[in-house]
Amino acid sequence: MKQRSFALRGDLCWSRDPQHLNTLRDGWLVCVDGRSAGVFETLPEAYANLPVEDWSGHLVVPGLVDLHVHAPQYTFQGLGMDLELLDWLDRHAFPEEARYADLDYARKAYTRFVEDMKHGPNTRACVFATLHGPATLLLMDLLEASGLVAMVGKVNMDRNSPDTLREESPEAAEAETRRWLEASSGRYERVSPIITPRFTPSCTDGLMERLGRLRKEFDVPVQSHLSENRGEVALVQELCPWSRFYGDAYDRFGLFGGDHNCIMAHCVLSGDEEIALMKERGVYVAHCPQSNTNLASGIAPVRRYLDEGLNQGLGSDVAGGSTLSIFRAMADAIQVSKLRWRLQDQSLAPLTAPEAFWLGTAGGGAFFGKVGSFDPGYELDAVVLDDSRTAPVLPLPVEDRLERAIYLSEDRDVVKKFVRGTALW
């Protein structure tokens, strides 16, 4: 069933920009060598000889992109939601992540993460593993075998965590990170490493400095957390009194975009200076609405980031968020934007469904290149949904069926999935 060139028939939805949702009922999406050759009302003569994937009556959307997810935390999705960030890390996240020193445990847990992601609507993700090099490589092996595309980070952390989950010194951390980078760089077709300081409270300046050097040496992107929670922001100010704002504490070490791709998760509490620097450096905001709700962090000003033209996508942030599907993140993003508008700031209009769909497809997809749309030239990630389970009495336009999928789809509705033009099953 694997094929890199084909013509797919179905009810198509895709975005070019946040404001414009394109839909085509009973249209043709042509894939040539893993990339879109375009969308057509009738199949052009030139493609008449391609194999046909006939998904008539099904909803077909670009693969969804998860810009921020913690694979080892998937074991406790939907649990321990009664704490704020720093206590939640101590009580739930750190003890669980410590278990990944055990490769048997890691294999069981990561297998379930990868299997569930494979069968849901996401095709790409930027993933935090743990600080353990071997378990991180195992996760990368499993992701590569699944056919998904992912950037995966061995996490770095050398302070403010239990002995069982802390690197011994900046030097030891650098050595382990170098081993992991050497082992993983160029080893995979679809999976690649990404430098991953957990966040400033977990990383000494000495470690950050070394990570900045490794980043340059191996020419890899960066992911971390930024301005999620009040206690965390205050702690960063205390730990890095020299920093002008939280983001500056990454920027100082060359870990805040500019000459490299960089994702910062959350950005709930970013101030004007921080936002200006994110924009200047092209930093991607990974908006994680469910996690920011569960950990009572607040609601990020996504509308402002859209208006100012920042790079932006969505993150599930499992297990701060409970659900892998980025459809759920789209719904959550719309919903919390309404509460923000109602309770906090009526100058920022709520998100629309097309905007949320763009964030979860082309918005986040741009971090991976030309990804997240069906426009010609885009890498062809496509998800075929059987939405008959929730079909109403009267037929709906494709656009309405998409809105419904955002609110109601379940992973089992995904009946076929292509990544870079290759079917995952």
Added chain:
Amino acid sequence: MKQRSFALRGDLCWSRDPQHLNTLRDGWLVCVDGRSAGVFETLPEAYANLPVEDWSGHLVVPGLVDLHVHAPQYTFQGLGMDLELLDWLDRHAFPEEARYADLDYARKAYTRFVEDMKHGPNTRACVFATLHGPATLLLMDLLEASGLVAMVGKVNMDRNSPDTLREESPEAAEAETRRWLEASSGRYERVSPIITPRFTPSCTDGLMERLGRLRKEFDVPVQSHLSENRGEVALVQELCPWSRFYGDAYDRFGLFGGDHNCIMAHCVLSGDEEIALMKERGVYVAHCPQSNTNLASGIAPVRRYLDEGLNQGLGSDVAGGSTLSIFRAMADAIQVSKLRWRLQDQSLAPLTAPEAFWLGTAGGGAFFGKVGSFDPGYELDAVVLDDSRTAPVLPLPVEDRLERAIYLSEDRDVVKKFVRGTALW
């Protein structure tokens, strides 16, 4: 498979009050003549001859109770979420409800509503139909046949809606409501009528007066909407300048509890006087967190209502909410309570999972009598969940599995369901 006395084995969770969640791994729940005879660690000798329902390893919870749902709106669940209440009614709810003049349409739509509710985790609901008597009776017939327990209201509305969905006069409305009450009262074992003025903006004083009289004459409960949205509250003040507050505009006509059971949905914007009167009259608050988010209404002070001892339960408010399952309403209630705490008022602590579980079982169940718990004497509604789909690597305590079910369960996880001791399949 139908039986009214049996001994059920499984991993049991139930509440007595909002603060105390009871759990028992591998316990026995005994049902005698449709009521709980109690929960036991080992099956007492006295019940040794009962037929056994062995659901070892499964999670077993009381049936969930939906205190507020619009059956005719189920056709557009997850659609049209970009408007506030009054515009949303005009654009989406009213045109759809007008279709239920057609009994063929009503049968198709209501059949899907009832089938989906039957197979999800809810066992009881207080349901708004439309203003059409015949379609409302049809819905009641379908609910009765399903084995679910429901109170169903023919909606009354004689102003501020399109010609296609408005009763001609208070007199005509009274006559039609009387016909419906006469046809439905005593006709069913599990379904009963409930007086349902849509809300004050839709009902003239003359209609309200007549509904108050009918309520008394037929000795039935009442359901309506209260203080959901700012525009609505202002409109009520304009329409009923004599009212001290919105709830007073029901109370004046004997439609606000006291000598009868009464549910008011939403109560997002209720002030001190209104809250005091709800408490005095024993009015049930139906908290509908997802709907209040989708329609950008705000977040109700559920913690205050709990602290003050008001009657309270959860509502899906489909299609203001997109999802029938009250598990989802529990998760939403917890989540929005955190955002309310963070953004609006730090004097009201967020809800805990046990509190949300209580609201969705015994809290709302009390509207139906001794319902929503496994304590002895309660009517036995029970839902058996197969939670293996989301099982983690290491086994979890029952309490944690329940928290997970709140966030992650899907309707398909419901493998068996009892209402008043009778299996639905």
